[in-house]
Amino acid sequence: MIRRVKQFLDSQNPMLIVGVLLTTLVAIAAIFAPYLAPYDPVEDANLMNSLRPPGEDFLLGTDRQGRDILSRLIFGTRIALLVGIVSQGLNTLIGVLLGASAGLFGGKVDDSIMAFTNMVLSIPPLILALAIMTVLGPGLINILIALGFTQWTYTCRICRAQILSVKEQDFVEAADALGASRFRIALKHILPHVFGPVFVIASLGVGAAILLEASLSFLGVGTQPPTPSWGTMLSSGRTYIWTAPWITISPGVAIMITVLGVNLIGDGLRDKLDPRVKRELDLSD
Amino acid sequence: MPTVVFILTVMFFLLSILPGDAALLAGDPKLAKNPEAMAQIRAKWGLDDPIPLRYLKYMANLLQGDLGTSYRTRQEVGNLILKKLWPTLSLAGLAYLIATPLGLLMGFVSALNRGSWLDFGALSLAIFGVSVPRFWVGLMLMYLFAVLFNGALPSSGFGSVANYVLPCLTLGYPLIALLARTTRSSALEVMEEDYVQTARAKGAPEWRVNLNHVFRNSLMPIITVAGLQLGTLIANTVIVEKIFSWPGLGNLVINSILRRDIPAVQGCILVFTLSIVLINTGVDVFYAYLDPRIRYD
Numbered sequence: 001m002i003r004r005v006k007q008f009l010d011s012q013n014p015m016l017i018v019g020v021l022l023t024t025l026v027a028i029a030a031i032f033a034p035y036l037a038p039y040d041p042v043e044d045a046n047l048m049n050s051l052r053p054p055g056e057d058f059l060l061g062t063d064r065q066g067r068d069i070l071s072r073l074i075f076g077t078r079i080a081l082l083v084g085i086v087s088q089g090l091n092t093l094i095g096v097l098l099g100a101s102a103g104l105f106g107g108k109v110d111d112s113i114m115a116f117t118n119m120v121l122s123i124p125p126l127i128l129a130l131a132i133m134t135v136l137g138p139g140l141i142n143i144l145i146a147l148g149f150t151q152w153t154y155t156c157r158i159c160r161a162q163i164l165s166v167k168e169q170d171f172v173e174a175a176d177a178l179g180a181s182r183f184r185i186a187l188k189h190i191l192p193h194v195f196g197p198v199f200v201i202a203s204l205g206v207g208a209a210i211l212l213e214a215s216l217s218f219l220g221v222g223t224q225p226p227t228p229s230w231g232t233m234l235s236s237g238r239t240y241i242w243t244a245p246w247i248t249i250s251p252g253v254a255i256m257i258t259v260l261g262v263n264l265i266g267d268g269l270r271d272k273l274d275p276r277v278k279r280e281l282d283l284s285d
Numbered sequence: 286m287p288t289v290v291f292i293l294t295v296m297f298f299l300l301s302i303l304p305g306d307a308a309l310l311a312g313d314p315k316l317a318k319n320p321e322a323m324a325q326i327r328a329k330w331g332l333d334d335p336i337p338l339r340y341l342k343y344m345a346n347l348l349q350g351d352l353g354t355s356y357r358t359r360q361e362v363g364n365l366i367l368k369k370l371w372p373t374l375s376l377a378g379l380a381y382l383i384a385t386p387l388g389l390l391m392g393f394v395s396a397l398n399r400g401s402w403l404d405f406g407a408l409s410l411a412i413f414g415v416s417v418p419r420f421w422v423g424l425m426l427m428y429l430f431a432v433l434f435n436g437a438l439p440s441s442g443f444g445s446v447a448n449y450v451l452p453c454l455t456l457g458y459p460l461i462a463l464l465a466r467t468t469r470s471s472a473l474e475v476m477e478e479d480y481v482q483t484a485r486a487k488g489a490p491e492w493r494v495n496l497n498h499v500f501r502n503s504l505m506p507i508i509t510v511a512g513l514q515l516g517t518l519i520a521n522t523v524i525v526e527k528i529f530s531w532p533g534l535g536n537l538v539i540n541s542i543l544r545r546d547i548p549a550v551q552g553c554i555l556v557f558t559l560s561i562v563l564i565n566t567g568v569d570v571f572y573a574y575l576d577p578r579i580r581y582d
Binding site for chain 2: 214
């Protein structure tokens, strides 16, 4: 058994293992947050404890309202993962639907979908998200919408490119010759080839979404206080950077660990894919 | 161009159907209880017109270079933006000019020394570069230089060369990381090509093989990435400007969003998208010029 595990580990990319470990750590923090956090992230505010440096009672110090930063960080994993997973889930769904329609139907459908995709793609995510947040106003749900409906372009393009190349393969022709319906061919013979690259894009996108949420919250148009979002914590710490730098340091480290974890998973999985798909993915970031 | 029109149109309609009385934003809040004054404000700002008519008016004015008037400062949005353009463009341009050669150099050197500690270091730096929030790095730099190095570099303000150092660093380091990564993988791929082998076989010195054959050929995919990144860089000035209180477009757009100064927001988004679309077109043209195999119909 142990030898098996060791063999499995040796056969894997070490970066991938580190990524899985980091992500598991974050996921555990998110699931068991109420048991791990020493204080309540929102309710335990006491101005008597305002701006305490890291010490015995508060491992990472407190913020201006006297809330424990460690507890807020631990609960922040929930917000980060929620934003990353929900928005990326939406993006993947939209991207696969549009990309698959473009690739499978071809012709006018393909042209119009790709024209729209390239248009959305040409605007940097931050500007697009800012424009949407202006319209919707700040808040967690609005962040999910702003990020969930804007980052699907790479998924769409990869999905379409994969389908176009698989469509020409012999086994598709064979299935067609055997009398399989078009629907069956699309579902059973073509679409399974799409999932690998789409998963890679999605896992890289989770990291990007977490960073974008933090950026928007930092700019003041994202998640609003007192929600324990890392971006909001950084934003409120900015004022006290000269006197209480600990408010700012730890949320940044938390973001780094989380994003690094999912990015390493994405990178590791990308390296496992075949080189042709890999090149296409490489250009995507 | 369709992109710019699309974004403007969608934003205009969504912002127009937004709940809340725009007259309250445009006028003095003290007048809110005075219906007569409110009606006057509405008429003055053209808020009584049906939305499609307002859209046509807005677009027509836009074609004449009129971006409307800011609710907040009562200034022409066009003038407001023009004043903020130079700080933003100079910051983005400088960061770009410094980051691009550095990224290329780092990626190429690590490709040549594949598997060495140098390569590992550059690669780790590159992964770090895409995982750390930019604004956090900015804040940490600010803290480091102001507190630990006794204010060796200014952490806010605009005007002197020293003011540019920290914002440029914050804006440019992810680009260095990204370009290093792209250059490395591109150069590694080119090294496997037959013509590199041939060059080596006919006895060309190593530096020449590397420079003339590997480096030049690995540049092509990098140009696309580097070109598109200029747009991203301009977009990210929003964050950097907020950190360092930089008097540019980014700060203008954020302040306008927070105060719901809709004409100003629309103007800023227009300038951002327009500059990015122009850059992307420029990259395409440049690319076709460099690689005669590509011709756009």
